[in-house]
Amino acid sequence: MLRIKPKKSLGQHFLIDHNILDKIARSLEAGPDSPVIEIGPGTGALTQYLIRHYQDLTVVEVDQRAVEVLHDLFPDLRIISKDILEVEWTDIIINDTPRSVIGNLPYYLTSPILFKVLDNSLFFREAVFLIQKEVGERIVARQGTKDYGILSVQLQRLATVKLLFNVSRHAFRPKPDVKSCVIRLQFDKPALSCSLKNFKSVVRTAFNQRRKKMSNSLKPLTGDHQLPESVINRRAEELTPLEFEDLALLLEKQGVLTH
Numbered sequence: 001m002l003r004i005k006p007k008k009s010l011g012q013h014f015l016i017d018h019n020i021l022d023k024i025a026r027s028l029e030a031g032p033d034s035p036v037i038e039i040g041p042g043t044g045a046l047t048q049y050l051i052r053h054y055q056d057l058t059v060v061e062v063d064q065r066a067v068e069v070l071h072d073l074f075p076d077l078r079i080i081s082k083d084i085l086e087v088e089w090t091d092i093i094i095n096d097t098p099r100s101v102i103g104n105l106p107y108y109l110t111s112p113i114l115f116k117v118l119d120n121s122l123f124f125r126e127a128v129f130l131i132q133k134e135v136g137e138r139i140v141a142r143q144g145t146k147d148y149g150i151l152s153v154q155l156q157r158l159a160t161v162k163l164l165f166n167v168s169r170h171a172f173r174p175k176p177d178v179k180s181c182v183i184r185l186q187f188d189k190p191a192l193s194c195s196l197k198n199f200k201s202v203v204r205t206a207f208n209q210r211r212k213k214m215s216n217s218l219k220p221l222t223g224d225h226q227l228p229e230s231v232i233n234r235r236a237e238e239l240t241p242l243e244f245e246d247l248a249l250l251l252e253k254q255g256v257l258t259h
Contacts, residue, residue: 014042015104015130017171024182025049027128027164030100034125037092039084039103039113043069046104047077058092060084085112089120098125098187107132107178111151114139119196121158121187128164133179136163140183148237149210153203157192157241159185194249198257202248206236214239225256 015021024046030036035056041047043066050057051074060080061067067081080092093099101124105113110131117127139155140163141147155161167180192199201221209217215232226232231239231247239247251257 014173015045015167015171016173017167020167020171021046022049023165024102024104024128024130025053027182027184028053028100028102029126029186030054035093035097035099037099037101039101039129040105041070042066042104044073046102047074050102051077060087060092085109085116089123093123099123100126100128102128104130107135107176110135114151114155117185118154118158124187126187127159127185128182129185130167130180130182133166133181136181136183139163143240144237146237150203150207153207153239153241153244154200155185157199157245158189159187160189161185192245194245194252195259198248198252198259199245201257202251203236203244206239206244210236222251222256225251225254 015024026049028036032053032055034054035058036050036054038047038050038057038059041059041061042063047057047059047070058078058080059070060082061070062081062083064081067079070077070079080087101117103113110129114129117124135151138147138149138151140161141149141152143152162184164182164184167182169175169177169179172180202218205221206214206217208220213233213235215227217236218227228247228250231243248257252259
């Protein structure tokens with residue numbers, strides 16, 4: 001279904017392996033009546049399989065060339081012709097039914113899209129994304145490892161994360177220079193006890209200087225405020241997602257961070 005030439009500026013690498021495409025579509029755990037949003041469908045390689053399984057499908061595509069192809073192939077498909085990072089979810093979602101979101105994400109936009117979904121996780125029940133393998137390994141990394149970082153903490157606190165399977169670079173046109181994988185995020189974790197803004201701020205500040213102990217790495221955020229003994233002499237990579245949440249909540253209660 002390569003009906004247009006991939007644009008380097010959009011980071012387009014079209015998946016052409018139909019076995020992999022079908023496997024990705026089946027990786028969603030949504031029922032056939034559940035609403036599904038596909039990010040970056042391109043010319044519909046994955047879309048054709050999603051339509052077979054899900055009756056309520058919406059796609060978001062920024063490339064106008066691809067939008068025209070999608071209109072021709074799937075006349076009844078709901079298409080949002082817009083950059084996903086500029087989309088307001090409330091413009092797409094018309095009721096309170098949790099959505100599933102799926103897509104083959106451009107490698108250079110993976111983190112911004114993941115954080116956009118994470119910031120609006122109340123809208124979603126699950127997400128299945130094809131991403132760079134290196135990023136997938138960071139998402140599922142355990143505390144104390146070199147891959148454990150901002151993505152790991154934030155996603156693991158708000159979702160159950162799982163790396164489902166790897167995808168060869170030979171399954172794409174053009175072939176990317178990196179390996180890929182498919183991950184699933186299930187947004188089944190309890191709500192944060194602190195604000196999302198402060199949770200993210202504590203995590204980001206701590207990992208910006210990950211080699212330093214928390215007493216120093218958090219100074220840009222907390223100044224000379226004394227941190228609890230349980231974290232003061234530890235590094236960011238040693239704390240669990242729940243410990244970061246507890247720390248953010250404590251700093252809120254002490255007035256160091258505001259809601």
